Amino acid sequence: MATPHIACERGDIAPLVIMPGDPKRAERIARDHMEGVKLVSDVRGIGAWTGTFDGVPVTAMASGMGVPSLSIYATELYSQFGVERICRVGTCGGISSKVKVKDVIVAVSAHTNSSVATIDVPGVSLSLAASYEMLRGAVDQARRAGRTVHVGPVYTSDFFYSARTDIIPALDRLGTLGVEMEAAGLYACAAAHGKEALAVLTVSDHLKDGSGDLTADERETMFADSLQAAVAALKA
Numbered sequence: 001m002a003t004p005h006i007a008c009e010r011g012d013i014a015p016l017v018i019m020p021g022d023p024k025r026a027e028r029i030a031r032d033h034m035e036g037v038k039l040v041s042d043v044r045g046i047g048a049w050t051g052t053f054d055g056v057p058v059t060a061m062a063s064g065m066g067v068p069s070l071s072i073y074a075t076e077l078y079s080q081f082g083v084e085r086i087c088r089v090g091t092c093g094g095i096s097s098k099v100k101v102k103d104v105i106v107a108v109s110a111h112t113n114s115s116v117a118t119i120d121v122p123g124v125s126l127s128l129a130a131s132y133e134m135l136r137g138a139v140d141q142a143r144r145a146g147r148t149v150h151v152g153p154v155y156t157s158d159f160f161y162s163a164r165t166d167i168i169p170a171l172d173r174l175g176t177l178g179v180e181m182e183a184a185g186l187y188a189c190a191a192a193h194g195k196e197a198l199a200v201l202t203v204s205d206h207l208k209d210g211s212g213d214l215t216a217d218e219r220e221t222m223f224a225d226s227l228q229a230a231v232a233a234l235k236a
C-alpha cells in the first residue's frame with residue numbers, strides 16, 4: 001500500500017515517528033540510537049528507518065524543509081500508515097534572549113505566516129498547538145535528567161531568508177522563543193487527522209548574536225538532548 005512519497009506497507013511504519021527535517025539526521029538517529037533498524041522506504045532520498053528505542057517500535061523519517069514538504073509526509077503517515085504520534089526533532093534560530101545556542105525548546109504552539117493557520121476555517125486564524133501528553137512527557141524527562149528546557153511558542157516561517165526581519169522584535173516581545181519552518185504545519189496536520197504531535201528544537205543560531213552559531217555538521221549531529229526528550233514524548 002505505497003503512497004506517492006512512502007514506498008512500503010502499512011505495518012512497516014511504527015505508530016510513533018521521530019521526524020527531523022534533515023534526512024541525514026534521521027539516518028544518524030536510526031543508526032546510532034535505535035536497535036534493529038531496517039530501511040523501509042527511501043523515496044526521494046527521504047529514508048524511513050523502523051526499529052526500536054528500548055524495545056518500543058519507532059520509525060525515524062525526515063520531513064524535508066518547510067511546511068509543504070512536512071505536510072506531505074505527516075499527512076501520508078497519519079492517514080495511510082496508522083501513525084498516532086509524530087515528534088519533530090529539529091533546529092531553530094533563537095529569537096528570545098532567554099535562549100542560547102545548543103539550548104532545547106519544546107514548542108507549546110507555533111505562530112506562522114503559512115496559510116495552514118487560516119486556510120481550513122475561513123475568517124479564523126487557528127491556534128496550532130502541541131499534544132499536551134507529549135509535551136508533558138518531554139518536559140518531565142528533561143527536568144528529571146537535570147536539563148534546562150524552554151517551553152513556549154515558536155514562529156514557523158515559510159522563509160529561511162526573509163526580508164521582513166522587522167517583525168522579529170514584535171514576536172520577541174510576545175514571548176516567541178525561536179524561529180523554524182515546520183512546527184505549525186505538523187500541529188495543523190495532527191489536528192486535521194485527530195492525532196498528536198510535538199516539536200522539540202535545538203537552538204542552532206541566534207538572531208541577536210551570530211557569534212556562536214552551529215556549523216552545518218553540528219546541526220546534523222547535536223541533537224542528543226532533544227532526542228531523549230522526543231523519545232520520552234512519543235512514549236508518554
Ligand SMILES: O=P(O)(O)O[C@H]1O[C@H](CO)[C@@H](O)[C@H]1O
Pocket residue numbers: 020021022064065066089090091092160180181182219
Ligand atoms: O534542522 P531542521 O529540522 O531541518 O529545521 C530547521 O532547519 C531548516 C533550515 O535550515 C528548516 O527545516 C528549519 O525548520
Ligand SMILES: O=c1cc[nH]c(=O)[nH]1
Pocket residue numbers: 091092093094160179180181204205
Ligand atoms: O528556520 C530556521 C532554522 C534555524 N535557524 C534559523 O534562523 N531559521
